[in-house]
Amino acid sequence: MEVFQVDSRAIVTQPEKWYQPKLSLVSKLKKLIDESGILEDVQKGDIVAVKTHFGDRGTTKTLRSVYIRAVVEKVIEAGGRPFVTETTGLGMIRPRCTAIGRLEIAEENGYTQQTLKAPIIIADGLLGMDFVEVPIDGKYLKKVFVAKAIAEADAVVFCTHFKLHMQSGIGGSIKNVGVGCVAKPSKFDLHASGYPKILAEKCTKCGKCIKICPTNAIQDYRIIEEKCLRCTGCAEVCKEDAVEINWLLGKEVGDRIVECAKGVSKVAKKMSFLNFILxxxxxxxxxxxxxxxxxxxxxxxxxxxxxxxxxxxYDLYLNAQPTSDFLATNRFWQWTAPESMLEFAEELGLGEQRYKLTKIE
Ligand code: SF4
Ligand code: SF4
Structure with a gap:
């Protein structure tokens, strides 16, 4: 499959020619979108989701809003009606786990309708429980809970900040699809197995978990699995450590992310991808x-x-000279398996590992 690249460097050696807006990475991004043709299937009137990651409170290296705005402008130019989107995080009490907190943090980090030139819509709703259920026949998962606005959009453009990830090894487009486009139940399913469980021997019956549970799934201090949407709110509020969750680590998390991406790709339409290796x-x-x-x-x-x-x-990252000694010898978190995740994604038909890289000057 073809992958197009623009370079981030802009070295000008002649002082009299210093004023060259075309050397801006924003200009280069627009040229990249034109020359790669990734938006060619967007039709007039299409509602287009521009999916990115707003970061958390305190994150300082998310994608700059000017890049997202450039993508929005290109969608408008193609005739589309863009909205910028993100999903809530797993949990109920941290700010970014509800749409309200997510929007507050987006604003703090520089993403607003004014800076992006498009409205922001949290794709999985107020509490992260607006979804469509997509059946899949996965090794681990039988159902993926896809964020409703992603499923409803006519096209999705993924703007992904490529970086490392402590669970999937690399945080690229597959992770932006498989984690970033699913609602809370699937966010749980890719990080943990089964259902949360209350340990009777530790539970003091304080009732805090019952109060926070959005689905009334806790009765007689037991979790009724049929009602539980796996938001993890009960575990967050329990001071006694009485809610047990079987958290996963390593290769299986990567595989579950791929299975979630498979579910998303069954309903998301006209997907295109931009990886920012910055x-x-x-x-x-x-x-x-x-x-x-x-x-x-x-x-x-x-x-x-x-x-x-x-x-x-991933190959460009591996071949680059490390600037930090942090991962100079281990190029990704040791317990993760990015190569196996890429292989599994190919096996599930999400795309090909083979690529031809075309540089755009
Ligand atoms: S919050 Fe913890 S201790 Fe309190 S009732 Fe729930 S499980 Fe028991
Ligand atoms: S029982 Fe389930 S739905 Fe209720 S708070 Fe716990 S994880 Fe969330």
Missing amino acids: DVTPHCDCHPYSDNSLISDIGILASKDMVSIDKAS
């Missing part, structure tokens, strides 16, 4: 801080194939 931090943007970049900025990739673009981004 500020490649060791952690995901869901962390409330941003560490130093691990490599120098590389540029932006565009493709219609989420696997090709992630494989190309």
Whole structure:
């Protein structure tokens, strides 16, 4: 599959020619969108979701709003009606776990209707429980709970800050689809197995979990699985550590993310992908801080194939000279398996690892 690249460098050697707006990465991004043709299937009047990540309170290296705005302008130019979107996080009490908190943090981090030139809509609703259920026959998952606004849009453009991730190894387009486009029940299913469980021997019957449960799933201090949407609110409020969750780590999380991406791809229409290999931090943007970049900025990739673009981004990352000694010997978190995630994504038909990289000058 073809992957297009623009370079982030803009070295001008002649002082009299310093004023060159076309060297801006924003200008290059617009050219990349035109030359790659990733928006060619957007038709007049299409409602287009521009999916990105707003970060958490304290995250400082999310994608700058000017890039998202440039994508929005290109969608408008193509005849589409864009909205910028994101989903809530897993949990009920941290700010970014509801649409209200998500929008407040978006504003703090510089994303507003004014800066983006498009409205912001939280795709999985007020509490992260607006979804469509998509059946899949996965190794781990039988159902994916896709954020409703993603399923309803006529097209989705993924603007992904490519960085490392402590669960999936790399946080690229596959992760933006598989994690970023699902509602709370699937966010749980990719991080944990089964259902939360109240441990009778630890429970003091304080009732805090009953109060926060949005589905009235806790009766007689037991969780009724048929009613539980796996938001983890009960575990968050329990001071006694009496709510047990079987959290997962490593390769299985990556595989579950891929299965979620498979579910999303069954209902999301006209998907296109932009990976921004800029500020490649060791952690995901869901962390409330941003560490130093691990490599120098590389540029932006565009493709219609989420696997090709992630494989190309991963290869560019691996071949770059580390600027930080943090991961100089281990290029990703040791317990993660990014290569296996890419292989599994290809196996499930999400795209091809093979790619041809075309540089746009
Ligand atoms: S919050 Fe914890 S201790 Fe309180 S009732 Fe629920 S499980 Fe029991
Ligand atoms: S019982 Fe289920 S739905 Fe209720 S708070 Fe706990 S995880 Fe959320």
